Amino acid sequence: MAVRPCVLLAFALGASAVLTFTRNEAITASMGKVGVPGTWFPWLASLKAAGALGLLIGLGVPLIGSAAAIGVVLYFIAGRHPGGRRRGRLLSAGGGPAGGGPVGRK
Known part of the structure; x- marks a missing residue:
């Protein structure tokens, strides 16, 4: 049933929104490495919270x-x-598939 994945995604988005709103050090460092301005954090967190x-x-x-x-x-x-x-x-914390390239590519 689709309820479980939906709830898990909502939880993950909600947690990410809270961490972004509170400017968690790990989140701000990761976003800063890829050039996301600090002024965008409230907007991005709001989008995540709305999605959740x-x-x-x-x-x-x-x-x-x-x-x-x-x-x-x-x-x-x-x-x-x-x-x-x-x-x-790309706007991700590292290389690899999430970074848009082959695994291990930096």
Whole structure:
């Protein structure tokens, strides 16, 4: 059933939003390495929190859940967009598949 993955994703997005809002050192360091300005943190955290809340509301209201899921997918696609590249790396903390290249590539 789709409830469990939806709740897990909402929890992960919510936790990430809280850590970004509170400017957790690990989060700020990781985002700083790839050139994300500190002024973006509240906006990014708000998007994550909205996605998490939308996914949870979507368990009862499918239309809102679908809209939230589309928004979450677009959020992550935007993070991988070439326009978001900084110093030849994508908006992720490291190399490897998440960094847009083969495993081990820096």
